[in-house]
Amino acid sequence: MPMFPARFGTLLATGLLLGAPALAQSGTPLGLVPLPREVHTSAGTYALPQKISVYATGPAAQNVAELLKGFLAPLGKTVALTTNRQAAQIRLLTAAPGAPGGPEGYQLVVDKSGVSITAAGGAGLFYGIQTLLQLLPPKATAAARVPYVRIADEPAFGWRGGMLDVCRHFFPVPFVKKYIDFLAAYKFNTFHWHLTDDQGWRIEIKKYPKLTQISAFRKETLIGAQQMFKTPADFKYDGTPYGGFYTQDQIREVVAYARERYVTVVPEIEMPGHSVAILAAYPELACKPGPYETWTMWGVIDDIVCPTEPTFRFFEDVLAEVCALFPGPYVHIGGDEAPKTRWKESAAVQEIMKKEGYTDVEKVQGWFNRRIEAFLTGKGKKMIGWDEILEGGIDDKATVMSWRGEKGGIEAARHGNDVVMTPTTYLYLDYGQNPQPNSPDEPLMIGGYLPLEKVYSYNPLPKELTPAQQKHILGIQANLWTEYITTPQKVEYMLFPRLLAVAEVAWTPAAQKNYAAFLPRLGQQFARLDAKAINYRVPEPVGLDSLSVVRQDGKAVFTLRSLVPGAQIHYTLDGHLPDETTDRYTKPLAVPQGRRLLVRAVTIAPNGRKSPPTELLVR
Numbered sequence: 050m051p052m053f054p055a056r057f058g059t060l061l062a063t064g065l066l067l068g069a070p071a072l073a074q075s076g077t078p079l080g081l082v083p084l085p086r087e088v089h090t091s092a093g094t095y096a097l098p099q100k101i102s103v104y105a106t107g108p109a110a111q112n113v114a115e116l117l118k119g120f121l122a123p124l125g126k127t128v129a130l131t132t133n134r135q136a137a138q139i140r141l142l143t144a145a146p147g148a149p150g151g152p153e154g155y156q157l158v159v160d161k162s163g164v165s166i167t168a169a170g171g172a173g174l175f176y177g178i179q180t181l182l183q184l185l186p187p188k189a190t191a192a193a194r195v196p197y198v199r200i201a202d203e204p205a206f207g208w209r210g211g212m213l214d215v216c217r218h219f220f221p222v223p224f225v226k227k228y229i230d231f232l233a234a235y236k237f238n239t240f241h242w243h244l245t246d247d248q249g250w251r252i253e254i255k256k257y258p259k260l261t262q263i264s265a266f267r268k269e270t271l272i273g274a275q276q277m278f279k280t281p282a283d284f285k286y287d288g289t290p291y292g293g294f295y296t297q298d299q300i301r302e303v304v305a306y307a308r309e310r311y312v313t314v315v316p317e318i319e320m321p322g323h324s325v326a327i328l329a330a331y332p333e334l335a336c337k338p339g340p341y342e343t344w345t346m347w348g349v350i351d352d353i354v355c356p357t358e359p360t361f362r363f364f365e366d367v368l369a370e371v372c373a374l375f376p377g378p379y380v381h382i383g384g385d386e387a388p389k390t391r392w393k394e395s396a397a398v399q400e401i402m403k404k405e406g407y408t409d410v411e412k413v414q415g416w417f418n419r420r421i422e423a424f425l426t427g428k429g430k431k432m433i434g435w436d437e438i439l440e441g442g443i444d445d446k447a448t449v450m451s452w453r454g455e456k457g458g459i460e461a462a463r464h465g466n467d468v469v470m471t472p473t474t475y476l477y478l479d480y481g482q483n484p485q486p487n488s489p490d491e492p493l494m495i496g497g498y499l500p501l502e503k504v505y506s507y508n509p510l511p512k513e514l515t516p517a518q519q520k521h522i523l524g525i526q527a528n529l530w531t532e533y534i535t536t537p538q539k540v541e542y543m544l545f546p547r548l549l550a551v552a553e554v555a556w557t558p559a560a561q562k563n564y565a566a567f568l569p570r571l572g573q574q575f576a577r578l579d580a581k582a583i584n585y586r587v588p589e590p591v592g593l594d595s596l597s598v599v600r601q602d603g604k605a606v607f608t609l610r611s612l613v614p615g616a617q618i619h620y621t622l623d624g625h626l627p628d629e630t631t632d633r634y635t636k637p638l639a640v641p642q643g644r645r646l647l648v649r650a651v652t653i654a655p656n657g658r659k660s661p662p663t664e665l666l667v668r
């Protein structure tokens with residue numbers, strides 16, 4: 050994670066509206082996120098009883114039916130599995146071999162006979178269930194009526210990921226599971242678990258116990274936003290030891306939990322950079338004698354492991370345990386932000402360069418990676434790394450995660466390598482959501498500006514690539530680095546609602562995306578997030594900006610609206626923070642011009658929570 054994220058202005062990208070949105074009986078659009086491929090509604094609704102019979106035969110359907118029990122419990126419904134298809138209100142069916150929709154697609158039909166979900170396997174049935182849940186009321190009500198509908202759906206991309214950094218701050222197993230729930234509910238299928246970094250090693254490795262005795266802990270943590278600090282005196286620490294790790298049993302528990310929800314876990318073991326926590330426990334793996342400490346601040350540190358035989362032995366031992374714990378096909382080896390300062394000074398590295406005929410020290414990282422890749426291949430795994438792995442040279446088997454924009458991804462796809470797009474400019478959800486960088490109205494964060502609309506506007510298939518090269522773009526991933534994200538509530542604040550935009554970029558073909566049509570569907574999701582007590586960031590009112598102003602009779606007139614249905618907007622003209630006690634917005638706001646008035650407005654959601662203020666100086 051760069052310490053100084055690039056800033057950019059809002060890009061208003063609006064596509065063409067394709068057809069009319071599917072409407073529920075009430076006339077409001079079905080609030081489905083991500084938008085399915087095909088939705089046809091018809092007049093009528095099907096009422097689900099309190100006690101629901103679910104037809105499910107075979108392990109995949111039964112797994113999904115068991116999960117449905119848990120999903121429907123908050124709605125006051127009980128679920129019993131049955132093998133009597135006629136008696137069931139919900140039927141989970143296996144598609145004929147070769148039926149359209151692929152391994153993750155599904156068909157959902159609701160008619161007078163009840164609900165039928167047909168899919169090739171468990172993943173499709175699970176996604177059909179997620180769609181069904183979004184057709185039901187968010188909370189327990191007397192009547193749970195599902196609109197008659199026929200949906201045929203499948204994802205645009207096979208890699209729909211969310212990354213969580215548990216190193217800068219540690220998140221316990223129950224919250225890791227909740228994060229997986231967030232992903233699964235919006236049809237993501239990949240959880241990238243960033244398990245090792247300078248500030249803490251978080252996975253038990255039996256062969257190296259000091260990793261969890263020493264590397265998993267730091268003596269204290271920097272206070273405040275490092276990117277704002279100018280002098281050494283600005284750097285103050287909290288004096289509180291911090292740390293934690295997952296036992297191998299806990300790792301297995303999380304992997305199994307994810308698997309039941311059709312989410313593959315990709316573990317990341319960072320090398321050769323972001324590795325000073327390893328050196329705190331095993332200084333003999335450094336190019337120069339220690340001692341070293343698990344890092345207490347953020348950024349990129351010169352102290353990295355030396356690419357020597359003991360280091361290979363260490364990572365091969367670690368990866369052997371990692372490969373045994375994670376059944377998925379990919380292991381992420383990091384590879385980003387590895388300064389070569391220590392390598393340039395090292396006689397051992399000079400020796401490698403001489404032997405291999407390298408004049409550029411960056412090539413040593415490529416050499417290092419290829420040896421690690423050969424080890425992973427021997428374990429039946431595929432290597433994935435951040436786009437820096439391109440710099441040292443890669444073969445055509447490695448998968449590249451493009452984070453410094455799309456450049457690395459484009460280069461890799463041209464080279465024939467698979468790519469996951471995760472550019473900072475669209476998919477780094479640790480970046481802020483406030484147009485004012487480092488706004489005091491927001492919690493402490495790394496900075497940047499990545500509003501919902503910008504996330505939504507992302508098209509993962511670069512135009513620079515040919516259709517054949519575009520096939521190497523496996524999909525996309527949202528990343529959440531946690532330097533400044535200390536609590537689960539703050540994770541939720543950064544993720545929501547932007548994760549829903551990411552979901553639609555990953556699932557819905559670009560030609561079907563439309564921001565204006567997304568917003569009312571998103572609006573209906575807020576009540577669902579409330580029902581799950583998710584601490585989403587309440588979006589500020591829309592329309593208080595110089596593009597939306599209408600000048601009329603010496604006044605600036607603003608028409609404001611909230612993305613949250615049923616929310617109130619309150620405003621001030623005196624610079625104070627708007628809240629329940631200040632004027633409520635009920636009609637277009639006419640502000641006299643020529644007096645330098647600061648207009649500020651907040652959304653107050655039906656749950657009582659407020660947005661940060663949006664503001665504009667009217668001159």
Ligand code: ACM
Binds near residue numbers: 385435
């Ligand atoms: C990264 O953000 N350093 C991959």
